[in-house]
Amino acid sequence: MLALTGHFIEEEEFNLKSLLLDCVPLLESHTAKNIAECIKQICEEWGISNKILLAVSDNGANIKCAIERELGWKHFSCYTHTLNLSVNDTLKEKNIEELVSKIKGIVRHFKQSNFAWEKLKKFQVQAGATPKRLLQEVPTRWNLYVLHDKTMCRAKGTTKQCNAQDSRHNANLPQLQEEDPTPAPTTSSQTKSIWQDFEEKMQGIQPEGTAQSRAIVEVQRYYDDKIIARTDCPLKWWRDHRSIYPNLYKIAATKLNAMASSVPCERVFSAAGNILNERRTRLGTRKLQQLLFLQQNSL
Known part of the structure; x- marks a missing residue:
């Protein structure tokens, strides 16, 4: 269709x-x-x-x-399709691909074996958690990859218990390596989010107009105006400034409907x-x- x-x-x-x-x-x-x-x-x-x-x-x-x-x-x-292609290319990196393959194998094991699923559900209840099924990653459903990893992280301890309790049914179950419990030292630059970095760079930017544009008073005022915050709605900004930029407002009404x-x-x-x-x-x-x-x- x-x-x-x-x-x-x-x-x-x-x-x-x-x-x-x-x-x-x-x-x-x-x-x-x-x-x-x-x-x-x-x-x-x-x-x-x-x-x-x-x-x-x-x-x-x-x-x-x-x-x-x-x-x-x-x-x-x-934009989202292009971003998804970029993420998929990143996931093909050798170390990440091996880890994802192990996680898929674990999820597949508990989906194919009712006995293993009952054991997993039992251990989740004993741990005081609500029983949740593991989700398998599907390439055509982008957010399912994130949910797939989240459910695996939540059930990591109980899957280990299942494997230890009954090795006969879990002989082919992939094993995830334990991470070093000692946290690695992090710097402020490592913990900074991408939006913090974006906003810091945008703070020092002052829009500049060309000589021709500055001949137009309205355009000059617009160029010299402050850049709105990332979380602010551009449409609301134009609605509030329609009397200040009446001509640019008409242009914005015909251009800002473009979807990303x-x-x-x-x-x-x-x-x-x-x-x-x-x-x-x-x-x-x-x-x-x-x-x-x-x-x-x-x-």
Whole structure:
């Protein structure tokens, strides 16, 4: 299926609004031409073909080609997809890959053996903890990798007890090496978060305008204004300063609706999976489209 979402700024309240334009099945080959034709048809139905600022998608060659070459729109690669690719490359480092492989083996062992799971659950109860199943990492579900490691850390002690109590059933269970209990000395630079470093660098930055821009009083005032804090909402800042920068405010209303990721479309697919379940396998395509449209646009 192909999901298309639209994002715009409501001028009165200056809030970002998002809508599901359509979610349609791609019955033909997923070529750039067919994808572009489908996107074009949806945009024409909504009358927004000439109002597209840019399109955000994953890094698939066919969708990028459809947007840039076939439709002639500006394309922005999904930030979260790109970040996920970077994280996956990091996880391929030898030491990390070996550790992840061991953890996967441990999780697999307790998932495949009911006896091992009952023993693990028993030891969790004895330790005063709520019994929790270990989660296996799935490449297509990014946050599951973090949850997978968190559940492994919580159950580390009980998995060791299970292995020690019954070595017959756990002969092939991977062993995790114990860490040195003595904490390594850390410096202030090591404990500093990435956002602390970002904010320290931004404090010393004073925006500078070019000679041409300083000829325009409004632009000059904007360039000389303070940089807002990272946690502040840019849309709220523009709403509060609309009388100070009336012309720039109009430009911001047409440009700040650009999304950094294609997560809204991914959420549509997740919602479709919740609607089309084992008890609703006879839902037709058109009915599923209507239910998704109502669900996504009713909030």
